[in-house]
Amino acid sequence: MSGFKNDLQFASSPYLLQHAENPVHWVEWSPEVLERAKQENKPILISVGYAACHWCHVMAHESFEDNEVAELMNRHFICIKIDREERPDIDHIYMDAAQMLTGRGGWPLNAFALADGRPFYAATYFPKENWKKVLSNIAKAYSRDYKSLLDTAEKVTDGIQMAQELSPAEQADIQFSKTEYKDLMVNWRKTVDGDRGGFRGAPKFPMANSWQFLLQYYDFTKDHLVLEMITKTLDEMALGGIYDQIGGGFSRYSVDAEWFAPHFEKMLYDNALLISLYANTLKLASKPIYKQVISDTINFVSKELMSEDYGFYASLDADSEGEEGKYYVWSYKELSEVLTEEELSLAESFYNVTQRGNWESPRNILFSQQTPDSYAKIKDLDPEKFKSDLNQLRYKLFQIRWERPHPPLDHKIITSWNAMMTIGLVDAYTALKEPEYLDLAEKNAQFLLASMVTESGTLLRTKSSDSKFIHGFLDDYAFLVEALIKLYQVTFNIHYLNTAKDLVNSCLEDFLDFSTGLFYYSSTKGEQLISKTFEINDNVIPASNSSLAKSLFLMGHFFNDSTYTKASEKMWNQVKSKLHKSGPYYANWQILSGWFSHPFYEVAIMGKEAKIKALELQHSFCQNAIFLGGHEENLALLKGKTPQDLSETILYVCENKTCQQPTTHVDVARKQLEIKG
Structure with a gap:
């Protein structure tokens, strides 16, 4: 099918455009597409991924680019491709279905549903032959045993909807003592890896927001073991392969329990949240390596993820030239050809490079086991001279690496992720007093307010032109509000605070579920999917509800308005019973608990x-x-x-x-x- 292009050629998402030349007749999600499925009496196949996802690429190459597979998909299904970063509302629903049906989730996510969107099967990656069997079996079941699929779809949809049902909220005074606050740590201690930092087991995700709660906990309790948990985590990440030792910036997670081998994609949100974490920790534990990490990560984001008008792009792919991590790893042979003997010796001793390769032979991932200061002390070197030599080596390797084919860039600009970067830059500014960080934060905020807020005051999530855009979800509102509150407190520009107030009022009008006091992820005035969802649990990214609950508390104080404070209290009352047993997954709510239980x-x-x-x-x-x-x-x-x-x-x-x-x-x-x- 040389030269064939499906409907995704008209998409704006880089991820969807990657599939525009697939022989699969992909279409974007729309009510019109669901109507077409009803008219043609076909089930829908919803395939969800994102541009930096390694296994999404693998499945695309194996199956979606294959003519035989495509013929099966086109004959029996209406095939819808979703960029989860553009449409997290759709992803939430079908990920819940996968969790219910298989007990696990992840991307690529492949869900099969009736023409009205109710799912009857969902799972993640399939090798090509398995995928063909799944397609054939579901096609047969749809034509021969539709009632069975209908029964499953009804049960799964009921399950998804029931999981979102919450009791009506109490409007009661907050009862949370300092003793109850101190007891929040009990469950945390069971999950933290005392040897390598982070949480026990593999893969290892940074979970930056979790450690922000522990910073507050240490500040209130002066429990030095808690500060050690935090600094151990930050030290190990800064020295590990999850952190780009040459170019700065963090990968999404490490596949092992040692922070060594990353899954090499670099996401804007991870780097934004980690800049905040390192900046805030620096205020309590002054370590030179944290300053270096903050500075180098901001440099990475500015150089590789920033547009000309100060918007920040979504991510860099894990793959380049068809191989995961190829851009970032080094063979000993290559290093020996480009470095002097002294530089090669330094790479071997400081970055643990071996002739065989310390990762997949002959590849080396650069990582360290000591900070530059401790290494110089152990080796009895002049610390400043050693750091200068090390920086020269890093610069040389960066210049050589820059000439390699780069990982593809996802140039979507997502409001919530940009707002997190604004927050990170303000935190870096207060920690390091670097005016350029505040300047960049303001330029990014001004870009968002000019480009992502409509004349009517509603917020957009992404925008590729005046006619192609996606309306904002709750996280877009919540994190932009948080960013504007941060900016106000260092600039005293009242426009930031008043704009935050307008956005909060939009949330109260368009997203609030009056019964529970929590906010739906999607606007009540937007497209209605098979279930409304609440985002409550904090994860790699804090939940939109917990972020907004904190901002409502702050807005109540700024404007001396109990409407906002009471809204925050009502939200907190919905989750209070889970605070002590949920550890990291309620970290942002626990920060709010600290505000309620201590002087503010x-x-x-x-x-x-x-x-x-x-x-x-x-x-x-x-x-x-x-x-x-x-x-x-x-x-x-x-x-x-x-x-x-x-x-x-x-x-x-x-x-x-x-x-x-x-x-x-x-x-x-x-x-x-x-x-x-």
Whole structure:
């Protein structure tokens, strides 16, 4: 079928475009396609993946590019291709079906459904011959035993819908003591890998948000074992193969329990969340390697994932030239041809390069077992000279690697992932006081507000042109709100806070389930799928509901408006029974629990140096507070707080709208906030 193109040629998603020349008659999801399936009396086949997914590529090459397989698919099914990053709402539903039917999930996800979208079978990757058998068996069952498939579809759909059913929420006062908060750690201790950091077992995912809760826990309890859990994890990741030792940035996970061999795709959201984590940890544990990781990861994102107008692209593929990881690994022979003897010796001793290859022979993944400082100390080398030599080696290898064919780039710009990057940049700014990080955060936020917010105030998830776009889901709203709140607290630009308020009000209007107090993942005014879903569990990415619950709490404080605070409390009451047993999967909710159970401060800073003094305070770890101020009394909590002497800057540390003695000294405010060190 040379030159054949299916309907995906009109798609905007790079993942869908990868399948535009398949002999399979792929179409994009739409109500019209489901109607066509009904008219033709065919089941639908929903194949879900994403551009950086290695096994998605494998199945595409083995099956979807094969004419014989395509003929089977085209004859018996309406074949729909989904980019899970564009349509996570659809992915959620059919992933739930796969979990119910097979007990496992993952991508590529292949689901079979009746023409109305109700699934009767779903699973992940199939080798070609197995896939052909599945296609034939389902086609036969659909024509000969439709009632059996209908019964299964009804049961699976009922199961998906029942899993989303929650009890009506209580509007009760929050009852959560400091003792109950301390007890949250009991289940965590069972899951943390004390030897290598992270969570026990393999594969190993960073789960950045989980460690953010432990930072708060350490800050409140001063339990040094908890800080050791965090720093052990961050140290091991920074030295492991999951971190790109040459170019900066993190892969999605390691396939082993040692952070050694990554699944090589690099996702924007992982890097954004990990920049935040390293920045916030740096405030409590000042380690040079964390500064290096933050700086190099931001450089990687800026160089390889940033558009000309300061939007950030979704991901880099795991594969290049048809091989997973080929761009990133090195053979000893290649290194010996491009490095001097001294450089080769350094690569062997510091990055554990071997002649046979430390991964799949003859390939080497560069990783280290010591930080540059500890290595120099062990080898009795001058630390600054050693770091200079190491940086020269890294630069040389980076330049050589840059000439290789690059992994394909997924140039989708996703609102929620960009907002996470804005958050990461602001956290990096407060930790390192680098103005360029704040500048980049503001440019990204301005891009999002100009490109992704419509004239009517609704938010888009992705946009390829004025006529091709996808409406925002709850995570797009929640993370953009979080980003704008972060930006306001370092700039005191009220526009950011007012825009966040508008977006929160849109969520209350378009996504809220009044009965439960939680928010649907999709707008109640958008396309209605077979089930509405709630995103509640925190995972690799925090849940949209937990993010929004935290922001509602903060908005209640900023605007002195109990409507927002009560909405946050109602959400928290829905999950409180699960907090102690769910560990990392409720980490963001547990951060909110910390705010409810400990003093929470409003810090008003008014006057000439308001931003400078706000940065000084936020340079320390202080997350049980909001910061507001500037030159104008544009919030209720700022009324009457402008200094009479306009050359002065006054700081007010308040709790429940009752302020301590105002001060002009950051150190005094720090003591009032109980910031240690």
